[in-house]
Amino acid sequence: MDPVTGYRAWPKAELHLHLEGSVEPETMQELDPGLSVEAVRAMYRFHGFQGFIQAYKSVVERLRTPQDYARITRALLRRLAAETVQYAEITLSAGVVLWKGQEFAPVYTAVRQAAAEFSIEVHWILDAVRHFGVEHAMRIAELAAERVNDGVVAFGIGGDEERGPAAWFGEVYRFAKGGGLGLTAHAGETVGPESVWAALEIGAERIGHGIRAVEDPALLRHLRDRRIPLEVCITSNVATGAVESLDAHPVRRLYDAGVPITLNTDDPAIFATTLSGEYELAARQFGFSEAELRGIAQNAFRYGFR
Ligand SMILES: [Zn+2]
Numbered sequence: 001m002d003p004v005t006g007y008r009a010w011p012k013a014e015l016h017l018h019l020e021g022s023v024e025p026e027t028m029q030e031l032d033p034g035l036s037v038e039a040v041r042a043m044y045r046f047h048g049f050q051g052f053i054q055a056y057k058s059v060v061e062r063l064r065t066p067q068d069y070a071r072i073t074r075a076l077l078r079r080l081a082a083e084t085v086q087y088a089e090i091t092l093s094a095g096v097v098l099w100k101g102q103e104f105a106p107v108y109t110a111v112r113q114a115a116a117e118f119s120i121e122v123h124w125i126l127d128a129v130r131h132f133g134v135e136h137a138m139r140i141a142e143l144a145a146e147r148v149n150d151g152v153v154a155f156g157i158g159g160d161e162e163r164g165p166a167a168w169f170g171e172v173y174r175f176a177k178g179g180g181l182g183l184t185a186h187a188g189e190t191v192g193p194e195s196v197w198a199a200l201e202i203g204a205e206r207i208g209h210g211i212r213a214v215e216d217p218a219l220l221r222h223l224r225d226r227r228i229p230l231e232v233c234i235t236s237n238v239a240t241g242a243v244e245s246l247d248a249h250p251v252r253r254l255y256d257a258g259v260p261i262t263l264n265t266d267d268p269a270i271f272a273t274t275l276s277g278e279y280e281l282a283a284r285q286f287g288f289s290e291a292e293l294r295g296i297a298q299n300a301f302r303y304g305f306r
Helices: 025-031 037-043 048-060 066-082 094-099 104-115 134-146 166-178 193-201 211-215 217-225 234-240 251-256 275-286 290-302
Strands: 012-018 085-092 121-129 152-158 182-187 206-209 230-232 261-263
Touching: 012 261, 012 275, 012 290, 025 037, 025 066, 048 234, 066 085, 066 104, 085 104, 085 152, 094 104, 094 121, 094 134, 104 121, 121 134, 134 152, 134 166, 152 166, 166 182, 166 193, 182 193, 193 206, 193 211, 193 217, 206 211, 211 217, 211 230, 211 251, 230 251, 234 275, 251 261, 251 275, 261 275, 261 290, 275 290
Parallel strands: 012 085, 085 121, 121 152, 152 182, 182 206, 206 230, 230 261
Antiparallel strands: none
């Protein structure tokens, strides 16, 4: 299928998409005129997970004002509109906003208003940095719960799985659930299946990545039987070194085990990908048929938190 006329034109939804990872080199230059587009491209060429974290940091330290956040939101939504994304749950790293010493409320108002200029249905997921600990995460869960009728649909944890195990966050997840929020968690990306089990244990209803579930048949059965979807991001996993190579990516094995999956970009600018590109990759590299991909595209609408 021609990706331009094909997957780009399909109505699509995306569930795992970080606002801060969507900042294209041209927009970075608008934020910091001292940077050349080439310099940003060089920043986005990295090796391994720590290299990725550095690239991500180089973006967030240039987001200084609520207007900067509004600008990158508009730029992202223009790109989503151009490839027929109709529904997006965008993760905003509220944890990083606080870490930078910025006030969260004006940032959220800015991104929410910017998104409202588009006809795409946008909801927000507020993300805590797990290795910053429990108190930090609770503050983010509170910010999310306060906005549950104002565009926030879920709470999640990202960051370093190893240095911030899910087991720490049971109370935070209970609080978020009680506040009417959906629950997701990055897990099974850089740590094995035990990290996915731990995320499920504290109540995660979707798993960000979760690819290392493939190492545990009991976990695969559990995800299949409970219809717990994995937010799979193929290009991201190759770029961060979460998988050894594209060939080694388990997306096909997860799908064949009956686990519900969605396809996502994670950080489309940093990984130089698009949602249509992820569908195209799944077809070309892993032999997904058009019917299978249609089903996966429907999953993304079905498992949204709205
Ligand atoms: Zn992510």
